[in-house]
Amino acid sequence: MTQRVAVVGGGLAGITAALRCADAGHRVTLLESRNTLGGLTHSFTRDGLDVDNGQHVFLRCCTSYLGLLRRLGVTGRVHLQPRLEIPVHSPKRRRPVWLRRNPLPAPLHLADSVLRYGPLGLGDRMRFAGAALALKSVDPAAPSSDRRTFGEWLQAHGQSPDAIRKLWDLVGIATLNAPAAKASLGLAATVFQVGLLTAADAADLGWATVPLRRLHGEPALAKLTEAGVDVRLGTKVTGLARAEGTWRIGADEPVEADHVVLAVPPPVAARLLPEGAVRLPPDFADGLGSSPIVNVHVVFDRKVTSAPFFAAVDSPVQWVFDRTASSGLTRGQYLAISLSAADEEIDLPVRVLRERMLPALLDLLPAARGAGVLDFFVTRERHATFAPAPGCAGLRPPARTRVPGLVLAGAWTATGWPATMEGAVRSGEAAAQAVPGTPAGVPGRPEGIPA
Numbered sequence: 001m002t003q004r005v006a007v008v009g010g011g012l013a014g015i016t017a018a019l020r021c022a023d024a025g026h027r028v029t030l031l032e033s034r035n036t037l038g039g040l041t042h043s044f045t046r047d048g049l050d051v052d053n054g055q056h057v058f059l060r061c062c063t064s065y066l067g068l069l070r071r072l073g074v075t076g077r078v079h080l081q082p083r084l085e086i087p088v089h090s091p092k093r094r095r096p097v098w099l100r101r102n103p104l105p106a107p108l109h110l111a112d113s114v115l116r117y118g119p120l121g122l123g124d125r126m127r128f129a130g131a132a133l134a135l136k137s138v139d140p141a142a143p144s145s146d147r148r149t150f151g152e153w154l155q156a157h158g159q160s161p162d163a164i165r166k167l168w169d170l171v172g173i174a175t176l177n178a179p180a181a182k183a184s185l186g187l188a189a190t191v192f193q194v195g196l197l198t199a200a201d202a203a204d205l206g207w208a209t210v211p212l213r214r215l216h217g218e219p220a221l222a223k224l225t226e227a228g229v230d231v232r233l234g235t236k237v238t239g240l241a242r243a244e245g246t247w248r249i250g251a252d253e254p255v256e257a258d259h260v261v262l263a264v265p266p267p268v269a270a271r272l273l274p275e276g277a278v279r280l281p282p283d284f285a286d287g288l289g290s291s292p293i294v295n296v297h298v299v300f301d302r303k304v305t306s307a308p309f310f311a312a313v314d315s316p317v318q319w320v321f322d323r324t325a326s327s328g329l330t331r332g333q334y335l336a337i338s339l340s341a342a343d344e345e346i347d348l349p350v351r352v353l354r355e356r357m358l359p360a361l362l363d364l365l366p367a368a369r370g371a372g373v374l375d376f377f378v379t380r381e382r383h384a385t386f387a388p389a390p391g392c393a394g395l396r397p398p399a400r401t402r403v404p405g406l407v408l409a410g411a412w413t414a415t416g417w418p419a420t421m422e423g424a425v426r427s428g429e430a431a432a433q434a435v436p437g438t439p440a441g442v443p444g445r446p447e448g449i450p451a
């Protein structure tokens with residue numbers, strides 16, 4: 001049952017689909033318009049520093065993503081917390097408060113942390129449990145969950161604006177890339193059910209200890225080549241046509257295939273999909289929209305925090321990550337401030353971001369006040385994810401299209417997950433399984449991830 005498979009797009013979805021198909025014995029060609037693999041997870045060099053386009057984290061429950069890391073042989077290049085532990089800084093408090101899981105099963109594993117969560121008043125802390133338990137029984141796949149905002153649902157379940165901003169959004173903005181007021185209840189329910197309400201260890205946080213290109217793009221190129229995939233970088237696909245059961249993929253050097261996996265962003269898919277291939281309105285890509293992420297990078301002349309990362313409340317800063325070791329910096333400390341749902345920041349000049357973010361960071365980290373700033377720069381991803389707004393579920397197509405031999409992949413397709421690395425890998429797996437002769441993978445708990 002060897003098939004000729006063309007995979008268009010070399011992000012995590014395309015990499016996964018190509019590896020799965022090659023492992024099943026198919027003849028695979030992967031066409032990627034950029035000169036590197038990894039898609040939205042990429043790195044560049046700036047004055048000798050390895051910089052990522054944006055901080056990426058994953059959770060222990062991202063089993064498909066962890067499976068990809070294993071297949072790429074890079075589990076030694078990530079750190080996965082043995083136990084969820086998030087320091088939360090506020091300019092109003094001298095010391096961070098901790099969101100830590102205890103040894104109890106979910107959802108009791110966070111009960112004592114939430115009850116001690118100082119940024120909220122006692123009433124809000126007490127009312128959190130009721131909403132968390134109610135969220136457990138929301139059906140994420142129900143059309144009614146996709147019609148409603150998470151914010152409206154939280155309010156209806158007794159959550160104050162303070163509780164939403166300082167607790168629910170602390171996690172929600174970073175995982176959904178939207179505040180509760182703009183996020184679909186269905187997607188939020190998925191995130192909180194899978195991450196916080198089902199298995200106690202599901203939300204243990206993981207991150208790369210190397211630049212993203214050394215975690216995804218470069219090892220993927222090596223493993224794909226080793227698996228016999230013909231990887232064509234710098235190859236933009238301009239059209240898809242099918243005649244007599246064979247696909248012709250338009251590029252500088254056209255490719256013929258029995259099956260095509262289209263693993264490109266929504267606007268590119270909308271252009272390349274043959275008419276009527278998906279049961280979606282023609283303007284589905286506009287309907288899905290996008291949500292930006294901005295990273296503000298600060299290099300200090302000395303160490304200003306010993307935390308590998310922390311979150312912030314009562315501050316324009318959201319999450320901060322120590323990038324020193326992964327960037328190759330040998331003197332001082334390099335911190336990246338990750339700003340999700342950054343509609344307000346995406347077009348601000350660097351000067352304005354500096355005036356806003358640097359004092360805010362110093363308010364959170366008194367030790368940084370006397371430190372010199374050696375470098376300050378900004379990375380912007382305008383289309384980091386689709387907008388996880390109400391109604392988005394109806395605009396996300398499944399892997400199988402109505403056209404024989406054409407399947408879709410990408411974090412934006414109907415995975416049930418928000419646009420994440422896990423969603424991208426799951427979509428690649430689903431696309432590969434839609435190619436005849438590709439066996440289903442065996443998703444299991446990852447092993448060999450260093451704690």
Ligand SMILES: Cc1cc2nc3c(=O)[nH]c(=O)nc-3n(C[C@H](O)[C@H](O)[C@H](O)COP(=O)(O)OP(=O)(O)OC[C@H]3O[C@@H](n4cnc5c(N)ncnc54)[C@H](O)[C@@H]3O)c2cc1C
Pocket residue numbers: 008009010011012013014031032033034037038039040041053054055056057058235236237238263264265268293294381383384385409410411412419420421422424
């Ligand atoms: C700054 C930032 C921070 C993020 N943080 C997190 C995080 O912490 N955790 C998390 O899980 N997720 C995070 N994400 C989301 C995650 O990176 C994406 O969901 C995931 O990488 C998407 O993978 P993909 O393969 O679906 O799409 P993409 O990565 O977009 O891949 C699509 C590929 O198709 C290629 N392509 C486009 N047009 C063509 C064409 N015509 N011909 C050939 N190739 C083409 C593109 O160049 C690209 O390589 C973040 C994203 C960003 C931008």
